[in-house]
Amino acid sequence: MHPAAADQTAPPSPEVSHQVRIRPPTRWGVNRLSDLWPYRELVYFLAKRDVQVRYRQSVVGLGWVLLQPIALMGIFTLVFSRFVGVGSEGIPYPVFALAGITVWLFVAQAIGQTANSLVSEANLVSKVFFPRLIVPVARVLALLVDLVAVALLLIVVSLIVQGVPGIAVLTLPLWLLMAGLFALGAGLLAATLNVRYRDVGVVIPLVLQVGLFVTPVAYPASLVTGVWQVLIALNPAASCITGVRWALFGTEAPDAVALAVSIVVTIVLLTGATLYFTRSEQHFADVI
Amino acid sequence: MTLAIHAFDLSKRYLLGQQSSGYELLSERLRTIGRRPQETREEFWALRDVSFDLEVGETLGVVGHNGAGKSTLLKILSRVTTPTRGGADLNGRVGALLEVGTGFHAELTGAENVYLNGAILGMRRAEIARHFDEIVEFAGIEQFINTPVKRYSSGMYMRLAFAVAAHLEPEILIVDEVLSVGDIAFQEKCVTRMREIARDGRTVLFVSHNIAAVASLCRRSIMLESGRLVADGPTSDVIERFVESVRADVEVPLAERTDRQGTGRLRFRDVETFVDGRATDTVVSGDDVDVVVSYDVEGPPIQDVGFSVSVSTMLGRLMLNLDSRLIRRSFSTVGGSGQLVCRIPRLPLPIGGYTLTLYAYVGGEVLDRVERAATLTVLHDSGEDDNGLALPSETLGVLIDYDWSAA
Numbered sequence: 001m002h003p004a005a006a007d008q009t010a011p012p013s014p015e016v017s018h019q020v021r022i023r024p025p026t027r028w029g030v031n032r033l034s035d036l037w038p039y040r041e042l043v044y045f046l047a048k049r050d051v052q053v054r055y056r057q058s059v060v061g062l063g064w065v066l067l068q069p070i071a072l073m074g075i076f077t078l079v080f081s082r083f084v085g086v087g088s089e090g091i092p093y094p095v096f097a098l099a100g101i102t103v104w105l106f107v108a109q110a111i112g113q114t115a116n117s118l119v120s121e122a123n124l125v126s127k128v129f130f131p132r133l134i135v136p137v138a139r140v141l142a143l144l145v146d147l148v149a150v151a152l153l154l155i156v157v158s159l160i161v162q163g164v165p166g167i168a169v170l171t172l173p174l175w176l177l178m179a180g181l182f183a184l185g186a187g188l189l190a191a192t193l194n195v196r197y198r199d200v201g202v203v204i205p206l207v208l209q210v211g212l213f214v215t216p217v218a219y220p221a222s223l224v225t226g227v228w229q230v231l232i233a234l235n236p237a238a239s240c241i242t243g244v245r246w247a248l249f250g251t252e253a254p255d256a257v258a259l260a261v262s263i264v265v266t267i268v269l270l271t272g273a274t275l276y277f278t279r280s281e282q283h284f285a286d287v288i
Numbered sequence: 289m290t291l292a293i294h295a296f297d298l299s300k301r302y303l304l305g306q307q308s309s310g311y312e313l314l315s316e317r318l319r320t321i322g323r324r325p326q327e328t329r330e331e332f333w334a335l336r337d338v339s340f341d342l343e344v345g346e347t348l349g350v351v352g353h354n355g356a357g358k359s360t361l362l363k364i365l366s367r368v369t370t371p372t373r374g375g376a377d378l379n380g381r382v383g384a385l386l387e388v389g390t391g392f393h394a395e396l397t398g399a400e401n402v403y404l405n406g407a408i409l410g411m412r413r414a415e416i417a418r419h420f421d422e423i424v425e426f427a428g429i430e431q432f433i434n435t436p437v438k439r440y441s442s443g444m445y446m447r448l449a450f451a452v453a454a455h456l457e458p459e460i461l462i463v464d465e466v467l468s469v470g471d472i473a474f475q476e477k478c479v480t481r482m483r484e485i486a487r488d489g490r491t492v493l494f495v496s497h498n499i500a501a502v503a504s505l506c507r508r509s510i511m512l513e514s515g516r517l518v519a520d521g522p523t524s525d526v527i528e529r530f531v532e533s534v535r536a537d538v539e540v541p542l543a544e545r546t547d548r549q550g551t552g553r554l555r556f557r558d559v560e561t562f563v564d565g566r567a568t569d570t571v572v573s574g575d576d577v578d579v580v581v582s583y584d585v586e587g588p589p590i591q592d593v594g595f596s597v598s599v600s601t602m603l604g605r606l607m608l609n610l611d612s613r614l615i616r617r618s619f620s621t622v623g624g625s626g627q628l629v630c631r632i633p634r635l636p637l638p639i640g641g642y643t644l645t646l647y648a649y650v651g652g653e654v655l656d657r658v659e660r661a662a663t664l665t666v667l668h669d670s671g672e673d674d675n676g677l678a679l680p681s682e683t684l685g686v687l688i689d690y691d692w693s694a695a
Contacts, residue, residue: 018379018380018381018459019377019378019379020367020376020377020378020379020382021375021376021377022364022365022367022370022371022375022376022377022378023370023371023375024370024371024372024373024374024375025370041407041412041413042407042408044407045403045404045407045408046404046407048404049393049396049400049404052395052396052400053393053395053396056395123387123390123391124390124391124408125368126363126368127368127386127387127390128366128368128384128386128390128391128408128409129366129367129368129384130408130410197313198313199313199315282369282370283370285363285368285369286302286369
């Protein structure tokens, strides 16, 4: 007998509200964040689908996820280290670059995919009700799986190059979490704009390409001086990359002021984007 | 009795932009900043002041022609979109089925899709697990459940999709035309399943073009017309009202009809049916029928136009689709006006009332489309005409060329 067969009389989904009030849109949106909780399984299944599909379509599977950062690491080493002679804060340049690439690829993919998530799930959005926030959140979660895979590679590399890392390594998950929250915030903003103004989707790749160069991915943040440091502080991805390098390789720690600014930027961006998103989501089905 | 659904003054306004879809371009918006405010966009009320109450355990049919507001009503009640005015209170867990197979992914296996689709429809994982075997059995695809659905036939795909949906256990079930999928045996299975759900004391709101299905499931129906509720009562009365509205539509001269879709570069002006060169709208099964359509073209001539005449029963079931592209014919208009003949040798339809829908398109552009442009009545053979014969309506079979002889 199926173990679940015993509770057949139990009412399904007790958390889903049994009283539904349908009213015209209000200024501040109809869904609260607490409405997300009953849909946690949907988040899981959507994220799982993304991961399954990604790994099933390509023959090399996991290899593909690792190939991209490794290829970038190779080209960066050739161009920035050999040709240009960029410093790498006392650790081998390829390892230094790989740390930056790991974080940046995750942030860029998360922003890019989140921005398109609603439009690519237009069919879902126009046919089924659920808090729309689920779609972008599931995308970012699915990418976290890739991030963990690449981060493990990075850790293995750091063990080989550096030996046992210091206590700072414990902060590694925090830097990755911050990168995820920043990407989610930026992605939500872009996704909301993208539903209404479809050309936003075209601009995002351009913005991300510029981002690759204004973020200290291929060079150390310490190279940026003077007034340009504002650029680093306002860019949470920069702090995350410096943080990851510090955690794994004991390079220079992120500047405290810049870090504080980055954290504030992340929080403001995520909160603002979530509010904008939930305010707009009542119209998504009409305009998508 | 307690109310399952209390809907009051439900109204939905859409703003019609220049594009058919609702989105804009940011670059366009930035360019117009600081200039005169945007010209007011045209309004369109898809739904207007619709009120009704539905008691727990009642089964309500929603009928209406295309564009009457049925889908909008369902989208509001299933919370996919919000009303512009009015509201609704629903008491009970709502399961909405606006489409089967929403979220199915071709790369995933049948089993994986069952879980994903179930979650999308609002089922808990434990619930899906409990019903998993039933779902697979209902769909009849046991051997293929671990095969990616991209290898399924379209029939298997639809059966699996419906099977998941059929095992939703909401207190209020909202269903939109999903019964029109699959083969006859499967359709019957679906109707039976819907009846079971209704018998369990759950509330069902059922929208369909197939009024025969509505009649078999719902004692009470409402009818929408241009977004307004025009009838609410026993299904038999509402069907009468529905057929009446078809007749009323046909009485308006084709050129003056405003309930048409398309860009209007080409417009149908007239349609007539002929038998043996005689204009008539009553025919006999087996007659050679000529459908003559007249159209006007505004502006430059149009190349490669596809024309279609489709024949549906009075209750909206499609019987014939006579699309010129299906027989690799398209026409180029010379501008001005023109006339085309669609010849149906030995009309295969049984006795009954039918409506003709006219459709002209070029590439992806709909030029003109008029539903219920004319009616056609197939009668009993009068006995005078050797050509014709009576094909009894109750069989709903069709007449084809065949022969009998001694072996």
